Amino acid sequence: MTTTSPPLIELAGVNKHFGELHVLQDIDLVVGRGEVVVVIGPSGSGKSTLCRAINRLETVESGRISIDGRPLPQEGRALAALRAEVGMVFQSFNLFAHRTVLDNLTLAQTKVRRRSHADAERRGLDLLDRVGLASHADRYPAQLSGGQQQRVAIARALAMDPKALLFDEPTSALDPEMITEVLDVMRGLARDGMTMVVVTHEMGFARASADRVVFMADGRIVEDRPPEEFFAAPRSARARDFLAKILQH
């Protein structure tokens, strides 16, 4: 990494309201290449909105968001091209219900990346193998468990060879025993140097895999520190309170 290259994801002075609710308040956030940033906070703190704003699934009212040094374009082809560079994994998986697992992985490769069908399938099967689901290529999403669907969703995002991956509560809709299989895949990605922004309640993942923990409350970033510092000695009362609640059980 050269010192002149811009950070991969940069938010500066970002604001957004949902009606009266000020969900994002003067958000500044920088994510460097290869960094894993975990965003935690109580529900309604704006962390999902923050994650979705990065690829403009949520529009913002003011402030600047840039990816790889380029500001986010308005709706249109330029925005679509930029989204192809930033993968996203959703809480509810959102696999295309009318297509097989493999088709889910090849669709955007052929339509956006313009790869040949054969190349797309090869890449798709490679990635399915990596998430341990090569034998499920011809099934439909509804025939898979939640954990399997989420692993396919991660593979689908990876098939585009994105520069960064956004995870919006990827394990919140999963049964406990399936959380592990998804987190294993995510830990592997983090080890391989993928740039990741992860909104999650999995403190174990934050401790083990995050380079930084961003703690949000009421639409603001309250703390932004390495996990060992944050979990050992949170500075704000808000974070202490939050950690006390979730670490109790």
Added chain:
Amino acid sequence: MKVLIDNWSTYWHGFLGTLALTGVSAGLALTVGVLVAAFRVSPVRPLRAFGTGWVTVLRNTPLTLLFFVVVLGLPRFGIVLPFFTFAVLALGCYTSAFVCEAFRSGINTVPAGQGEAARSLGLTFGQTLGLVVLPQAYRAVVAPLGSVMIALAKNTAIAGSFSVVELLGTYHTVNELGYSVIWAFVWIAAGYLLITLAISALFGVLERRAAVSR
């Protein structure tokens, strides 16, 4: 039966007229309807506004009035077309509003996450709609679309009052020749039934096929 046999040519031409009106108008209505539905769900505000305006005006105007607007209004702007074309324009545009709403309600049955996932992969709006959303909306669209098409077939009767040869208008001819009005109408009804039942059957097949495709 005698009424039908004696006036076979009149009925046959009327039947073909109704069939042609229905077919061509359906083509126009489907094309425009899908396009306007795409406008109504697009991220571009002026397109959404246009779509809403289109549906509001056409869905809430009596079809007969629309015929008057097209047949009497367009020639004032120097647009003089055959009456058949005028009738197709009126019927097609009117029906497109209902087609649009059938598609839009179908689109609304597809979870928002499907579109978000498609966009997050870099698919454009058109690709998202065409490759991900509409194929999943299709199943919910077929049944209401069948109703819209049947209504269209019956609405073609209005064109008879605007110098287009179609089935209902044949009763003038048959009646003037001194045949029983009641039987004249019975055969007209049979003709409409033939067309509408055929449409029902077609959409029945489409619906069954959509049901097994997943």
